[in-house]
Amino acid sequence: MDLALREEELAIRDWVRTFVEREIVPLEPEVLRRERAGEPGLTGATLRSLQDKARQSGFWGPLTPEEYGGMGLSAVLAALVERELGRSFVPFVFGGHADNILYDANAAQREEYLLPTIAGERRSCFAITEPGAGSDAKAIRTSAYLDGDEWVITGEKTFITRGNEADFSMVFAVTDKQRGADGGVTCFLVDRDRGWTSALIDTMGEWGPASLSFEGVRVPRSAVLGEVGQGFALAMRWIGQGRYLLPARALGSCERMVEMAMEHARNRVTFGQPIAERQAIQWMIADSAVEIEALRWLVMSAAWQVDQGLDSRHAQSIAKLYGGIKANEIVDRVLQIHGGMGYTRELPIERWYRELRLLRIYEGTDEIQRRTIARNLLRGHVSIRGTL
Numbered sequence: 001m002d003l004a005l006r007e008e009e010l011a012i013r014d015w016v017r018t019f020v021e022r023e024i025v026p027l028e029p030e031v032l033r034r035e036r037a038g039e040p041g042l043t044g045a046t047l048r049s050l051q052d053k054a055r056q057s058g059f060w061g062p063l064t065p066e067e068y069g070g071m072g073l074s075a076v077l078a079a080l081v082e083r084e085l086g087r088s089f090v091p092f093v094f095g096g097h098a099d100n101i102l103y104d105a106n107a108a109q110r111e112e113y114l115l116p117t118i119a120g121e122r123r124s125c126f127a128i129t130e131p132g133a134g135s136d137a138k139a140i141r142t143s144a145y146l147d148g149d150e151w152v153i154t155g156e157k158t159f160i161t162r163g164n165e166a167d168f169s170m171v172f173a174v175t176d177k178q179r180g181a182d183g184g185v186t187c188f189l190v191d192r193d194r195g196w197t198s199a200l201i202d203t204m205g206e207w208g209p210a211s212l213s214f215e216g217v218r219v220p221r222s223a224v225l226g227e228v229g230q231g232f233a234l235a236m237r238w239i240g241q242g243r244y245l246l247p248a249r250a251l252g253s254c255e256r257m258v259e260m261a262m263e264h265a266r267n268r269v270t271f272g273q274p275i276a277e278r279q280a281i282q283w284m285i286a287d288s289a290v291e292i293e294a295l296r297w298l299v300m301s302a303a304w305q306v307d308q309g310l311d312s313r314h315a316q317s318i319a320k321l322y323g324g325i326k327a328n329e330i331v332d333r334v335l336q337i338h339g340g341m342g343y344t345r346e347l348p349i350e351r352w353y354r355e356l357r358l359l360r361i362y363e364g365t366d367e368i369q370r371r372t373i374a375r376n377l378l379r380g381h382v383s384i385r386g387t388l
């Protein structure tokens with residue numbers, strides 16, 4: 001059993017680590033200021049210039065296949081990259097990325113959607129959730145019917161990330177009510193100028209998802225991504241593409257926050273002693289360290305299973321569930337160790353506190369992950385003894 005990283009893996013991790021320290025972390029005060037003024041943390045121009053800077057060092061499209069100009073990193077490396085990015089709350093992502101299901105595009109769609117999305121010229125959003133269908137995605141009611149050579153789409157979507165900025169949506173609609181999710185849901189690529197509208201949803205975090213409205217939006221037959229009726233499988237593939245990456249990012253945030261908590265504990269004196277000397281504080285640090293270590297290996301194990309071509313869904317659900325719960329407990333402890341200062345907007349802890357709460361909700365809530373994990377075990381798909 002070899003748990004060590006190879007030299008080239010260490011080099012990539014270290015490059016990202018330095019990039020985050022030199023280019024991303026210094027932007028934090030400005031990002032906080034902008035967000036608190038109700039503006040996006042990073043302007044489009046700043047994001048692009050950071051992405052270009054990374055590209056000059058060859059860092060472009062970490063998960064994008066090499067044939068499309070990306071780096072085609074392994075899942076283990078992608079998790080390491082995400083963990084380094086998670087050290088900062090600055091909403092930075094590397095350029096050169098497209099949604100995994102866009103690679104199912106045919107030749108024409110490839111030119112119109114996939115390549116411009118990778119190049120950063122177009123922006124997509126993934127729209128399955130509806131006011132009446134979240135965890136129970138099979139209950140979607142947005143429908144599409146054929147009228148001559150055009151599909152006519154009608155329905156409402158909600159909580160769609162980038163829904164207000166995207167210039168096209170990958171929208172899922174029922175095209176055969178009898179078959180429903182089992183062969184009756186289709187994915188359409190729909191340009192905004194076809195007539196769908198969006199409205200921002202205000203949330204407790206800095207993420208601004210949107211509701212989308214389709215009222216008889218007409219698209220040609222060529223707007224179908226993949227095959228008619230096979231959209232639900234595409235949706236599940238999109239959702240499952242990188243479940244290990246969400247807790248990987250949270251892992252980086254937790255590591256940084258506990259470093260902040262230890263620094264504060266060493267310096268903050270009460271009753272004549274640094275609070276770091278108090279067992280109550282030490283136990284919070286120790287519990288956080290144990291959980292961070294466990295999360296690190298859950299994330300790496302899930303990523304490793306992806307790289308081995310194993311069925312990693314169970315491991316990914318475990319990592320996502322554990323990461324969501326523990327990151328929320330850890331940020332709460334870190335806030336507690338900082339006392340009143342932790343509750344202020346002078347420090348970014350309250351921002352992390354709000355952002356990390358989302359991890360327990362999107363891309364499968366805690367309860368849905370537990371449901372999946374228990375079902376896998378009870379139905380005998382996986383063993384409680386794991387893979388060892």
Ligand SMILES: Cc1cc2nc3c(=O)[nH]c(=O)nc-3n(C[C@H](O)[C@H](O)[C@H](O)COP(=O)(O)OP(=O)(O)OC[C@H]3O[C@@H](n4cnc5c(N)ncnc54)[C@H](O)[C@@H]3O)c2cc1C
Pocket residue numbers: 126127128129133134135136158159160161162203207209358361362363364365366367368371
């Ligand atoms: C910021 C943000 C961004 C998002 N981005 C996107 C996006 O880009 N695209 C997209 O399509 N969607 C997106 N979503 C939607 C997200 O995936 C859903 O919110 C999530 O799946 C939960 O669905 P829901 O909100 O309808 O809650 P519900 O499904 O109504 O669940 C409510 C509660 O009941 C629990 N529950 C539900 N069913 C069961 C059960 N069988 N057993 C036990 N408990 C259960 C849930 O766990 C939850 O606690 C986003 C959401 C947010 C908040």
